[in-house]
Amino acid sequence: xxxxxxxxxxxxxxxxxxxxxxxxxxxxxxxxxxxxxxxxxxxxxxxxxxxxxxxxxxxxxxxxxxxxxxxxxxxxxxxxxxxxxxxxxxxxxxxxxxxxxxxxxxxxxxxxxxxxxxxxxxxxxxxxxxxxxxxxxxxxxxxxxxxxxxxxxxxxxxxxxxxxxxxxxxxxxxxxxxxxxxxxxxxxxxxxxxxxxxxxxxxxxxxxxxxxxxxxxxxxxxxxxxxxxxxxxxxxxxxxxxxxxxxxxxxxxxxxxxxxxxxxxxxxxxxxxxxxxxxxxxxxxxxxxxxxxxxxxxxxxxxxxxxxxxxxxxxxxxxxxxxxxxxxxxxxxxxxx
Amino acid sequence: xxxxxxxxxxxxxxxxxxxxxxxxxxxxxxxxxxxxxxxxxxxxxxxxxxxxxxxxxxxxxxxxxxxxxxxxxxxxxxxxxxxxxxxxxxxxxxxxxxxxxxxxxxxxxxxxxxxxxxxxxxxxxxxxxxxxxxxxxxxxxxxxxxxxxxxxxxxxxxxxxxxxxxxxxxxxxxxxxxxxxxxxxxxxxxxxxxxxxxxxxxxxxxxxxxxxxxxxxxxxxxxxxxxxxxxxxxxxxxxxxxxxxxxxxxxxxxxxxxxxxxxxxxxxxxxxxxxxxxxxxxxxxxxxxxxxxxxxxxxxxxxxxxxxxxxxxxxxxxx
Numbered sequence: 001x002x003x004x005x006x007x008x009x010x011x012x013x014x015x016x017x018x019x020x021x022x023x024x025x026x027x028x029x030x031x032x033x034x035x036x037x038x039x040x041x042x043x044x045x046x047x048x049x050x051x052x053x054x055x056x057x058x059x060x061x062x063x064x065x066x067x068x069x070x071x072x073x074x075x076x077x078x079x080x081x082x083x084x085x086x087x088x089x090x091x092x093x094x095x096x097x098x099x100x101x102x103x104x105x106x107x108x109x110x111x112x113x114x115x116x117x118x119x120x121x122x123x124x125x126x127x128x129x130x131x132x133x134x135x136x137x138x139x140x141x142x143x144x145x146x147x148x149x150x151x152x153x154x155x156x157x158x159x160x161x162x163x164x165x166x167x168x169x170x171x172x173x174x175x176x177x178x179x180x181x182x183x184x185x186x187x188x189x190x191x192x193x194x195x196x197x198x199x200x201x202x203x204x205x206x207x208x209x210x211x212x213x214x215x216x217x218x219x220x221x222x223x224x225x226x227x228x229x230x231x232x233x234x235x236x237x238x239x240x241x242x243x244x245x246x247x248x249x250x251x252x253x254x255x256x257x258x259x260x261x262x263x264x265x266x267x268x269x270x271x272x273x274x275x276x277x278x279x280x281x282x283x284x285x286x287x288x289x290x291x292x293x294x295x296x297x298x299x300x301x302x303x304x305x306x307x308x309x310x311x312x313x314x315x316x317x318x319x320x321x322x323x324x325x326x327x328x329x330x331x332x333x334x335x336x337x
Numbered sequence: 338x339x340x341x342x343x344x345x346x347x348x349x350x351x352x353x354x355x356x357x358x359x360x361x362x363x364x365x366x367x368x369x370x371x372x373x374x375x376x377x378x379x380x381x382x383x384x385x386x387x388x389x390x391x392x393x394x395x396x397x398x399x400x401x402x403x404x405x406x407x408x409x410x411x412x413x414x415x416x417x418x419x420x421x422x423x424x425x426x427x428x429x430x431x432x433x434x435x436x437x438x439x440x441x442x443x444x445x446x447x448x449x450x451x452x453x454x455x456x457x458x459x460x461x462x463x464x465x466x467x468x469x470x471x472x473x474x475x476x477x478x479x480x481x482x483x484x485x486x487x488x489x490x491x492x493x494x495x496x497x498x499x500x501x502x503x504x505x506x507x508x509x510x511x512x513x514x515x516x517x518x519x520x521x522x523x524x525x526x527x528x529x530x531x532x533x534x535x536x537x538x539x540x541x542x543x544x545x546x547x548x549x550x551x552x553x554x555x556x557x558x559x560x561x562x563x564x565x566x567x568x569x570x571x572x573x574x575x576x577x578x579x580x581x582x583x584x585x586x587x588x589x590x591x592x593x594x595x596x597x598x599x600x601x602x603x604x605x606x607x608x609x610x611x612x613x614x615x616x617x618x619x620x621x622x623x624x625x626x627x628x629x630x631x632x633x634x635x636x637x638x639x640x641x642x643x644x645x646x647x648x649x650x651x652x653x654x655x656x
Contacts, residue, residue, distance in 0.1 A: 134640070135652075137655055
């Protein structure tokens with residue numbers, strides 16, 4: 001994992017020496033944490049290193065990774081997206097209602113996937129448009145759409161769960177490729193990662209997102225249309241969450257209203273543990289990959305050590321606090337709200 | 338439209354819009370269902386609003402400062418579990434314990450926010466996760482039903498005094514205490530000052546960090562009290578007891594006219610906001626809207642209310 005080239009964000013140049021030092025440490029710390037974590041768990045339980053467990057980790061990481069990629073773009077702008085669970089649940093439920101299922105006569109098969117991606121893009125677009133046009137801070141906008149998304153999913157379901165009977169759709173998350181033996185869903189997540197990487201590094205949108213996070217007033221003065229970039233970023237994030245919803249529904253074989261529970265938490269933990277700053281402007285999807293692996297390996301290790309899953313969400317909470325506390329450049333932020 | 342608003346004065350509209358909305362909603366529901374306006378039904382409405390109002394009151398202190406508390410539903414759930422687990426041994430002490438845990442949790446969240454300089458939404462989101470986890474662990478991931486013997490301690494919640502449900506009286510006491518805290522104490526005035534302009538408040542010698550920590554401690558304590566009351570009303574404690582209450586609570590504060598940018602707001606407005614949410618809920622139930630689908634309306638109401646009340650001069654760049 002190479003540290004990305006975003007070190008030269010405006011805030012990092014305030015005091016060159018210490019900023020440089022902090023940058024080096026901050027960008028490598030998550031990798032070091034990941035390696036140490038793997039080493040410790042492997043010593044305690046050698047099963048950790050088996051191929052079977054590797055597949056399990058990959059399978060557990062695929063959805064958090066896809067969600068984290070979307071959220072990274074939002075957090076890079078200095079905004080936040082709390083609607084992860086809303087869009088994911090809505091996408092999963094709509095997918096389950098469009099393919100061969102136990103509730104209605106639809107049978108769109110894989111054709112349902114582009115439609116679901118459109119739904120994700122649509123909700124993301126609404127997030128961005130409301131946030132920009134009505135000037136409502138993103139955490140409030142997305143808090144609203146979080147509950148609207150879950151509410152619409154509930155209304156579509158009418159309080160039940162819908163079984164997915166389409167074998168091809170289920171195979172997305174369950175069947176394995178013949179070569180390496182990884183579930184197809186993992187390959188989809190890896191594909192998404194490279195798409196995000198290309199958007200981040202080789203498109204105007206990617207560069208503009210960094211520019212907005214580094215200083216929106218400056219970006220505006222340099223001719224970047226901030227509101228358009230914001231709407232596009234939220235739309236993009238919506239598509240990633242919809243992919244997460246498709247994978248979650250395929251994995252569970254069901255569309256229900258609880259399918260998103262706890263996923264916002266894991267997503268934000270992964271992004272901030274990876275070292276992407278909540279202030280915006282610094283971070284990358286590569287760092288989010290590392291963050292996702294830290295979170296997933298830790299919970300995998302806790303399972304191997306026999307720690308109940310209910311403890312994990314608490315551990316993630318403490319990780320958020322620790323990661324944000326360590327990554328905040330406190331000298332430059334006078335007022336924190 | 339804009340010209341019309343300008344001619345009446347946007348501030349005046351903002352001030353009276355919530356109260357007018359409440360009156361119109363009550364009349365609308367009353368016309369559709371005349372039984373709604375009977376005293377018994379209205380008292381029931383007040384009783385059903387008490388928990389929401391107490392949660393919203395707590396978070397009002399935080400929002401007045403320009404912060405947010407996203408852990409209140411987890412705190413309330415944890416408090417319900419604490420009561421359910423300890424009431425046999427501690428009796429009334431269980432309530433005190435639950436609220437004390439709330440105060441400590443709020444203190445810690447506040448300290449994490451001001452000392453570590455973590456934005457409040459992320460500090461309280463993380464704290465909410467820790468609390469949820471704690472509630473799952475101590476309850477062994479189960480809902481705990483209160484036995485007959487323990488219900489004797491709950492009469493201050495479930496009983497009634499002269500025909501008025503006790504929980505309404507508890508709600509009124511909370512209203513008075515919170516109103517005094519907010520409008521008659523140094524803490525209340527400093528909070529408004531910090532919300533109105535933190536650098537100015539800091540420059541005039543206000544101990545900003547201390548006021549913030551007090552606000553978070555109050556928010557979590559009120560959330561714990563709400564959890565205690567919820568446990569009494571539902572005769573059980575569970576890690577997800579209050580899970581659905583985060584959005585309505587914040588919506589109540591904002592709908593009442595308290596701006597999330599801070600500085601503008603009051604406990605009275607939160608009372609109006611909480612009543613609006615309750616009446617809307619009853620109206621929707623009357624129309625046959627699924628209880629979970631009701632979140633669609635609350636989500637939309639939240640966004641619209643924020644858009645109306647927010648003070649954009651304070652945030653040149655909206656993030």
